[in-house]
Amino acid sequence: MTGEPRIGDVFGELLRDAYAVATGIGPRPLAGGRLPRPVIEIIERDDGLVNGAPAAHYLDGPADWQPYDRRAVDRVRGATLDVGVGAGRIALELQDRGVPVTGLDTSAGALDVCRRRGVRDLVHGTIDEHVADGRRYDTFLLLGNNLGLIEGRERAPAFLAALAALARPGAQVIAHGTDPYGTRDPVHTGYHEQNRRRGRLGGQLRLRLRYRELGTPWFDYLVCSPDELGTLVRGTAWRLADVDDRDAPYYLATLRLAG
C-alpha cells in the first residue's frame, strides 16, 4: 500500500459531515464509533507541507464571518453568480437580502448541502461549462480565497474570458485573495523561489484536498499579490478597478468589464 487516497468528492463529503455535526441531520462522524470527531479539511501542498483546518466555518452565518466577507457582500448588485458556492453561506445571506443569486460548484456533495440548507438556484459544473447555459450575471463572487481559481498565468486568460462570456454589460467580479509575500517563513519563501525557478508565479500553489479515504487530484491554486493580479488581468476583458486591503494580507479585488 502506498498511502495514496482514492479520488472522490472530498469537498462534498467534508461538507456533508460538517452539516451533520452542525445540525444533527445525517450520520455524524465519531471516533471509535463513540466520541464526536470534528470535521477537518486536510490541504496538502506538493512540497510536503500539510495543513488541517476545521470545516465548520463553511457553514458560518454573517455574524461569524471575517470583515472582508461582509464588505464583499455589501458590494454585490444585480444577478449574482457565487463561484464555488461551497455550503452556501454567502448565497443564503444574499437570498435573505433579496439578491438573485446562483450557486456554482464542481462538488455534487456541496450542492446537496446547499440544497438542504435552502439555496434555491444551483448549477453543477465549472464556469466554462456554465457559459453554454445562456445565463448572464452582473456580479461574480470569488470568496473564501477563490481568487485562487484563476490558477496562474496559463489558466487566467481562459478563466477571465469565461467570466466575461457570462457577464452582462457593466458586470463586476468581487474576488477574495491573499498576498503571500509578507512572510519570512522559509517553508513559504523557499516554496515561492522554487516556483519561480519553474516558471510559475511565486504563490502558484500545487495542492490537493483530502478527507478520510478520499483525495482530489493535484491542482493549481493561485495566491498572488494585487500587483500580480493586475498583470494577469491586463489584456483581458476586465480591468482591476479596486483593491480593498484593509485586512492585509487578505484583500478584496474588484474587476470591472473594460471599455
Place this chain on the structure above:
Amino acid sequence: MTGEPRIGDVFGELLRDAYAVATGIGPRPLAGGRLPRPVIEIIERDDGLVNGAPAAHYLDGPADWQPYDRRAVDRVRGATLDVGVGAGRIALELQDRGVPVTGLDTSAGALDVCRRRGVRDLVHGTIDEHVADGRRYDTFLLLGNNLGLIEGRERAPAFLAALAALARPGAQVIAHGTDPYGTRDPVHTGYHEQNRRRGRLGGQLRLRLRYRELGTPWFDYLVCSPDELGTLVRGTAWRLADVDDRDAPYYLATLRLAG
C-alpha cells in the same frame, strides 16, 4: 516535487505550537500571518485514510479527560513510568498527587513542553534504551491509546520484555486500548481483512504523523481487542489481570508480573 514530508519531530513541533496557543508563550501558529490557526495533528494510514485531530487535548487537565483516563490514574501505585508522556497531562496530575513519576518520550520537543509545564523527571528515549539506566518501576502507564506501542506480534514480546526488565516485583501495566472490531465501516473492515491476508493483526495500523512540513517514518501501531491482547501477553513475563471496558470500545487493560 512529490508531496512527501521531511522527516522530523512531528509530535514535538505539534505540542510546542499547542502549548503556545494554550499559554501565549512562544510564537503562535497563524494563517496568513494574522488569523489564529488551531493546531491539528494529521494521521495518515497506509491505505490512504487520513484523519485530522485537534491537538489541544494533549494539554487537558483532569476535568476534561475521558473517564477511563481518570480511572487509570486512580489505579497507579508506587514509582510510575509514563510511557509516551506527551505534553505531560498525566504526569502533572500524578505529581500533584505526590506520586513519583517519570515521563518517557522519544520526542525531544514533547519533553521540552513537559519541562516548561513543570514535569520534573523526564527521560528521552525508548523503553528498550531506558532499561540500561538502572531505574525500576511499580507502575507503567500506556495511556492515550498507547497500548498501540506494542505494534503487533513481532514487536510485542520484546516490548513486554523491556517493561519486565524495568519492573519491580509485583509491578503492573495500565494500558489504554481500543477494540477496533465493532465497526461496519468498510473503510475499516476492508483494512482489517487486508491486514490479516498479509499475516498481520486486523487492527495493526501502519501510520505516519504529519504536522506542517514534517512527517514521521511509517510505523506500526496496534489497535487490538482484549482477546488479541491476551494472546500477545501469553508466554511473556506478564499476565492480563483485568480489562475495564466500561467505555467500550475503549478499555483499560491491567497486566501484572506473572509468578
